[in-house]
Amino acid sequence: MADAITVTELVVRRGKATVLDGLTCRIAAGRITGLLGPSGAGKTTLIRAVVGVQVVRAGTVTVLGRPAGTPALRDKIGYVSQSPSIYLDLTVAENTNYFAAVAGVDRSAARAAIEQVGLAEAAGQLAGNLSGGQQSRASLACAIVGDPPVLVLDEPTVGLDPVLREELWDFFAQRARDGVSVLVSSHVMDEANRCDTLLLMRAGELLADETPAAIKQRAGTDDMDRAFLNLIRAGAAR
Numbered sequence: 001m002a003d004a005i006t007v008t009e010l011v012v013r014r015g016k017a018t019v020l021d022g023l024t025c026r027i028a029a030g031r032i033t034g035l036l037g038p039s040g041a042g043k044t045t046l047i048r049a050v051v052g053v054q055v056v057r058a059g060t061v062t063v064l065g066r067p068a069g070t071p072a073l074r075d076k077i078g079y080v081s082q083s084p085s086i087y088l089d090l091t092v093a094e095n096t097n098y099f100a101a102v103a104g105v106d107r108s109a110a111r112a113a114i115e116q117v118g119l120a121e122a123a124g125q126l127a128g129n130l131s132g133g134q135q136s137r138a139s140l141a142c143a144i145v146g147d148p149p150v151l152v153l154d155e156p157t158v159g160l161d162p163v164l165r166e167e168l169w170d171f172f173a174q175r176a177r178d179g180v181s182v183l184v185s186s187h188v189m190d191e192a193n194r195c196d197t198l199l200l201m202r203a204g205e206l207l208a209d210e211t212p213a214a215i216k217q218r219a220g221t222d223d224m225d226r227a228f229l230n231l232i233r234a235g236a237a238r
């Protein structure tokens, strides 16, 4: 299977700490890859390197065969950061229209994105007046305008109720079936079960790069929470 993202011997320092120390992994095209691990493991740092906003000390990151951060990738990656990255003084529709203009697509794509995240009724509202969950969805709408072939989502379902979370995961699965490559970080284990592949990180290292079923089998349990705890504790004890 082709890789959408290739990370080779990646070294990143943040402040005085080496957060990633020679990380190597591959993210398959047209699949949902989950990025999991304890707080501080380096998930956001890896995501930032993939979208090209992280200074890297050594190693390489390529997306769709090009170095991460190259201008040619700008309209190929939809990125949702941990905090909503929308203009609070614009309406939802104005925000998505702006992203449509940047992506070079017309406003019908912006309207479609708003509908896909279930925000049609709030399209005319100022983003600053939305609830936290609505702001997250508005951010996601901006990221998916123009159907980029790669989606990079940093904890996109935080603060969402279970129904919305389910809908968004159905949406990610649909996107993957359409050939989109989805890299998504999460702390929620039932979300981990919906990924095709899981990258489990701890302290900047990759502890596992396997299917959810393989991870559970290796950890000797059917419960994903328990499987992760087992693997993380085994990793810590190494």
Ligand SMILES: Nc1ncnc2c1ncn2[C@@H]1O[C@H](COP(=O)(O)OP(=O)(O)OP(=O)(O)O)[C@@H](O)[C@H]1O
Binding pocket: 014, 015, 016, 017, 019, 037, 038, 039, 040, 041, 042, 043, 044, 045, 046
């Ligand atoms: N701006 C920064 N300056 C210095 N160190 C940082 C900075 N941002 C993050 N770090 C450190 O980098 C390490 C990895 O952080 P990162 O945000 O990548 O972890 P994470 O796995 O995404 O955590 P979480 O699940 O809590 O979001 C942490 O030890 C953190 O303290």
